[in-house]
Amino acid sequence: MxxxxxxxxxxxGCRVRASASELLRxxxxxxxxxxxxRLVPDPVRRRTGRGAHVHPVLECLTQALRKRAFGRALRxxxxxxxxELETFVADHTIRVTREVDGGHTGVRPRKQGR
Known part of the structure; x- marks a missing residue:
């Protein structure tokens, strides 16, 4: 095979090279x-036309918007x-956090002793 x-x-956004499967088109x-x-997320990478890639986290999206990177990449x-893109990334970030934490709300219990 x-x-x-x-x-x-x-x-x-962050200009880091990564696998296409890790990035959102x-x-x-x-x-x-x-x-x-309007900028539309293409998670299955099937829409026609020029695409730009960004990590599906708010930090990279904010950086890309601040640098006006989408305008240059998409011409x-x-x-x-x-x-629509901001909503998708915010929802995706919450979903990934819940999967990693097992539904953890973000408040951690205090350590007891050492």
Missing amino acids: VRRAEVIRTCV VVAVADTVSTGV LSERYDVT
Whole structure:
């Protein structure tokens, strides 16, 4: 059996190279309500068009927005709406935290003794 090479992409937020399976693909879609563009998450990587990759955590998303990296990576000259993308990343971050912690709420019990 032939083993396929792992696809490596760069996160537009933190600029760290990672496997494509670890990153979230983002695609620009023309908005039908307004004349603008909205950024849509593409977790299964099947949408057509140019895509940008970002780690699905709020820190990388915030960094990418601050650096205006999506506009450069997707070659956008007009403004874009990121509401759907922010919602997806926030929900994904909460889900991953619950899976790792086993539903832990974030409050840790105090250590007893040493």
